[in-house]
Amino acid sequence: MSISEHKHVSKGDGGPVRRFEVFTGAGRRRTWTAEEKAAIVAESYAGADTVCGVARRYGLTPQQLFTWRRTMRTGLLRDGEATTAPSFVPAMVEPVAEPASADPAPARRLQARRSASGAGTIEVEIDGVTVRVGRGADARTVTAVLRALKASP
Incomplete structure (x- = not known):
């Protein structure tokens, strides 16, 4: 028997109580500035609350906050400033001359x-x-x- 098959009856009118879900969260994609991300990450490292608690307070998933923490550690996001994306540098490869053999x-x-x-x-x-x-x-x-x-x- 699953939970949805249980019938709960309220004391007042005798009708069944129906189960419903409440979705919490932003419901849309939000953008955070680098400064906001850095402040939230710093708060998550402060130790006053768990990472999940800090994430919940700002309406984030814990996974998102862990990703921000990792980007701060690896240097992709530093001190509230987003670093520039890596760029390619032209490289010149010259053929290496074969050394002359001393012993033929x-x-x-x-x-x-x-x-x-x-x-x-x-x-x-x-x-x-x-x-x-x-x-x-x-x-x-x-x-x-x-x-x-x-x-x-």
Whole structure:
């Protein structure tokens, strides 16, 4: 049996008492200045009342007040002044010139190994460790080995 199925009878006329809801709140979207927000946030930190109590006093939801508190902490709203929105700064990226190799021998060794190992073989060198992957290797196993090599110090 739900609450709505209960019938309450008043003593006066014997008719049933009907349940109704009262909506409280502004009912419209309000705008708060940065100074007002800062004052309300400061009051919520004062400790005289709970955040819910302060929010109720100003007709806010506690979630809204917690959001204002977070924006004050992160610096998006400071001392009653809204800071300017972040802007983009142009960045110039110049190509990095490859340093000239002092020892041309490693390049020759890599080419020699590649041709000697045969077609369909991949050779990867990470921090001095060489991994050769032949044709038909399981992709999951190769991925696990490479991740382990990258993760090791």
